[in-house]
Amino acid sequence: MKCQEVNELLVAYLDNEVTPSERILIRAHLAGCAVCQENLAALSALQSRVSQFLQVRAAQAVPSPQAWSRLQARLAGEARPSPSWLPTWLQRLAPGVGRINRVFEGEITMKKKFALTTIAVLVIALSVIAFVPSVRAQASEILNAWFSIELPNGGMGGSMPSGFTPLYPTYVPADSTGSGIGGCINERETESLGLEYYYGEQFAAFCETKAPADKPLPAGQEITVNGQPAVLETGLEGTFGFGQDIAYTDGKRLTWYVGDVKVELLSNLSVEEMLKIAESLAPVEAEEGEMPRPPGAP
Amino acid sequence: MDLIKRSQAGDKDAFAALFHQYENLVYRTAYLMLDCADEAEDVLQEVFLQVHRSLSTFEPSKGAFTTWLHRVTVNHCLNRHRKRRLLTIGLEQVPPLALAEHPSWQDRLEDEEAVRQALSRLSEKLRTVVILRHYLELSYAEIAQTLNIPIGTVKSRIDLALKTLREELKTSPTAFPLKEVAK
Numbered sequence: 001m002k003c004q005e006v007n008e009l010l011v012a013y014l015d016n017e018v019t020p021s022e023r024i025l026i027r028a029h030l031a032g033c034a035v036c037q038e039n040l041a042a043l044s045a046l047q048s049r050v051s052q053f054l055q056v057r058a059a060q061a062v063p064s065p066q067a068w069s070r071l072q073a074r075l076a077g078e079a080r081p082s083p084s085w086l087p088t089w090l091q092r093l094a095p096g097v098g099r100i101n102r103v104f105e106g107e108i109t110m111k112k113k114f115a116l117t118t119i120a121v122l123v124i125a126l127s128v129i130a131f132v133p134s135v136r137a138q139a140s141e142i143l144n145a146w147f148s149i150e151l152p153n154g155g156m157g158g159s160m161p162s163g164f165t166p167l168y169p170t171y172v173p174a175d176s177t178g179s180g181i182g183g184c185i186n187e188r189e190t191e192s193l194g195l196e197y198y199y200g201e202q203f204a205a206f207c208e209t210k211a212p213a214d215k216p217l218p219a220g221q222e223i224t225v226n227g228q229p230a231v232l233e234t235g236l237e238g239t240f241g242f243g244q245d246i247a248y249t250d251g252k253r254l255t256w257y258v259g260d261v262k263v264e265l266l267s268n269l270s271v272e273e274m275l276k277i278a279e280s281l282a283p284v285e286a287e288e289g290e291m292p293r294p295p296g297a298p
Numbered sequence: 299m300d301l302i303k304r305s306q307a308g309d310k311d312a313f314a315a316l317f318h319q320y321e322n323l324v325y326r327t328a329y330l331m332l333d334c335a336d337e338a339e340d341v342l343q344e345v346f347l348q349v350h351r352s353l354s355t356f357e358p359s360k361g362a363f364t365t366w367l368h369r370v371t372v373n374h375c376l377n378r379h380r381k382r383r384l385l386t387i388g389l390e391q392v393p394p395l396a397l398a399e400h401p402s403w404q405d406r407l408e409d410e411e412a413v414r415q416a417l418s419r420l421s422e423k424l425r426t427v428v429i430l431r432h433y434l435e436l437s438y439a440e441i442a443q444t445l446n447i448p449i450g451t452v453k454s455r456i457d458l459a460l461k462t463l464r465e466e467l468k469t470s471p472t473a474f475p476l477k478e479v480a481k
Contacts, residue, residue, distance in 0.1 A: 011457045015431070017438045047432065048463050053413040054433040058326035061335065063342055068317055069466075072344050174355065198377055200369075200446040201423075 001025045006036050010043055030050045031038035164210045164261050165215045166193045171280035173273060203240050203248075204267040206278055212261040218255055232271065240266070254278055302363055305322060307354050313353075317346055322435075323364075324371050330429045331375040340373045348374075361443065366442045368434060372426060379422045416466035425460035431456055 006029045012018050013026050023199050030036055064070075195206040220233040236251030248268040260282060267274050301319065302382035304312030342421055356366060376398060416426055430441045438456070442449040 008343070008457065009460060012438075012453055015438065015456070017453065042464065043460060046460060046467065049409075049413060049467075050417070050428060050460075050463060051432040053410055053417075054330060056410070058433055059332055061326050061329040061338065063321050064324040064339055067339065067342055068314065068323060071317065071343055074343060075350060142449060192326065198380075200373065201442075202446065224330070297328045 001027045003033060003036055005218065006030070006033070010036070010040055014040070014047060015046055018181060032198070164208070166208055167258055167261055167263060167281040167282045167283055168195070169206070169277050169280050170282050171277055172197050172204065173202075174267065199269070201246055202267070202269050203246055204265060204269055205240065206275070207264045207266070209262045211257050211260045213263070214258050225254070225256045228256055230254055230278075236266070302353070302356070302358065306356070318411050320367060324367065327368070327371050327429065327434065328375055329427065332373070332378060337378055339418055341378065341431045343370065344374050345371050364439060365443055368430070368436070370443060371431070376426070400433065412467060419466060420459055422461060424455055424462065427452060428459045445448065
């Protein structure tokens with residue numbers, strides 16, 4: 001082995017993560033190379049230094065003694081039924097909250113009217129909420145309970161479209177985290193709903209809009225989702241996320257229709273996983289005046 | 299019956315015991331990843347809310363509970379990083395640690411601060427693997443499973459992280475010899 005090859009394996013060697021044959025070759029090289037021995041010693045000292053720092057810093061960090069009681073309160077809050085009058089007027093009052101075009105059509109293009117109305121309403125509402133403590137407490141509880149829909153595995157958000165019944169995946173990859181529910185008003189300014197899930201460095205993002213009458217599909221590989229015609233576009237490149245921080249080169253977009261809803265699913269998951277998610281879509285259950293809830297939820 | 303099975307069966311006392319058994323681990327991992335006590339508290343809540351919701355789907359045959367817990371914790375922290383970027387809160391903006399008068403303590407604190415700053419300058423991907431390897435002491439295979447990335451990627455990230463840290467810390471003082479540290 002040459003110095004460069006050894007150097008590339010030194011960290012793994014220290015971590016005991018090289019193969020037995022690599023270990024033999026590295027040891028043989030080290031026995032006769034002072035430079036690599038020095039490198040090894042420096043990396044080993046650095047590992048100890050970093051480990052010590054992390055252990056010391058972690059040992060100083062202690063969660064709040066109230067952590068369990070806070071969790072208990074939140075668990076109890078989740079189980080509590082909610083009042084039945086708020087969501088309808090809230091949706092009418094601020095229909096555009098959270099709708100941001102992020103992925104499907106390019107730049108952020110919140111519809112101006114929606115944006116201005118929403119901002120005005122929010123400024124007034126937040127002023128009242130911020131300066132009147134009793135209102136603040138009640139508002140927090142009501143907003144948490146009402147103006148939101150819970151995503152599988154964690155996330156939640158607000159603002160439901162009124163032009164169509166949103167669809168919601170009943171399957172997402174295990175341990176993914178729902179990061180938000182918003183919208184993706186596109187260049188046609190169509191009302192829409194966006195859902196995002198993250199799984200480590202993989203993601204799945206839905207954009208749902210009301211289907212046009214002719215239900216066109218883009219060019220791409222023709223497949224089916226639950227027996228319905230769909231198109232899969234592959235080899236997409238870009239970045240995804242609030243901070244545009246997941247760079248993908250193997251992005252895929254699946255487009256299809258479920259009743260009167262056009263669904264686009266952008267993801268860097270495998271096609272099999274995307275299809276599994278796509279085929280699990282079911283309408284959000286929400287009666288007039290009731291909190292929208294995932295399909296099948298009590 | 300163990301705590302997980304009892305919690306899955308709806309035993310509230312078992313879930314409380316499960317929380318108390320793992321709260322330090324989750325909190326400290328989040329604290330190291332986010333470098334913020336308040337956010338670590340929030341992540342602790344979010345992680346155990348998710349654990350409570352999803353525990354029924356957890357299958358011990360598919361992997362250890364701690365691996366699942368690490369994955370949920372790391373995912374919540376990475377999500378926070380993503381959202382935080384919009385607000386551009388850099389770790390560099392955190393005020394440096396106050397230095398003590400005693401020279402040896404000063405050395406030690408200066409060294410800790412140097413390592414903290416160097417870690418904070420790593421990308422979140424590199425910082426995450428360093429924390430999983432050197433705080434949680436996970437193997438490369440366990441890190442790969444936690445982050446859902448190939449083991450080769452783990453290997454290259456850890457290598458790059460260590461070599462980047464070595465460059466960053468070249469000019470800073472060497473480590474103050476620390477006594478045994480309780481984990």
